[in-house]
Amino acid sequence: MRLLKSTIHPELQAISGSVFTRQAARGIILDGEQILLLYTERYHDYTLPGGGIDEGEELRAGLIRELQEETGAKNIRHIQGFGLYEEYRPWHKHSYDIVHMESYCFRCTIDEELGATGFESHEIENGMKPVWINIHDAIAHNEETMATSEKKGMSIERETFLLKLIVEELLA
Template structure:
């Protein structure tokens, strides 16, 4: 993907996307990176649909709580798309509980926003503009029951604790060698590198 890191200033968020994509408090969350999928080219003539997502960074020493997906052979940070009008932190808590069985989620702190423009394969738009709001948090050591959606079960998703450096190495190997990798793996690996640099 083409990418731009803007040192804390929003690149695409400065203009028309800010007012309809971000609530006022979230406009000041630091910007981590913007990526534009190479299939898109220029955005000027594209019809864009907006989607917000929330992602949870949970560390235990040098281990991180991740989702392993058998279909894509990758590790991803728990989280996903927000429901209509859903509060971002409430959505992060919901996703973390559903995907990992996390209990007593607490000490939630902002980490940053990762912005993506990807091809959209539905008739209502050409491009999906996704903002991933990432937070760090703590949870109880014991995980409860998960509530996966049907497609997540079919994809072979499961929650795992893994050494963060092992997760990075695994994802980088998948990016280099696998023809079945998903579009999210570059985002996830970038975030893992940044988490390892800043939080360990």
């Protein structure tokens, strides 16, 4: 899969110390300029649905599982690779200094009707919910959050970059 971008978080002086690699699969689901995203109240941002791949799990299987859990998506099909966004970020958990986050992004199609979500407890606590939104509105919202909010998360730069690339490559 093509590399879309590689970034190093500004808090990191160098990529040294113990590094934990985490793979994630993220879905790009479009209906014209409408895109299915996750809104997270805690961070006041929009992100592509998806998440961590379990050990031994194939990327596409993880994508399907995550889309079902986070959006209630049904009949996920026509899965096509879009690209990889990798980042090195501080890891604030036991045993590691850095997380090497590999986000594999896939275009796909789903049925129009969404089913029930299966959020994890921390996702519920963060106020996460699936929403269809105009992609340009989502980009403008994330840019405003990056410029003015102290509660923004570490992933908003990745997500906004990906949304802009989706507009450039898939909606042009």
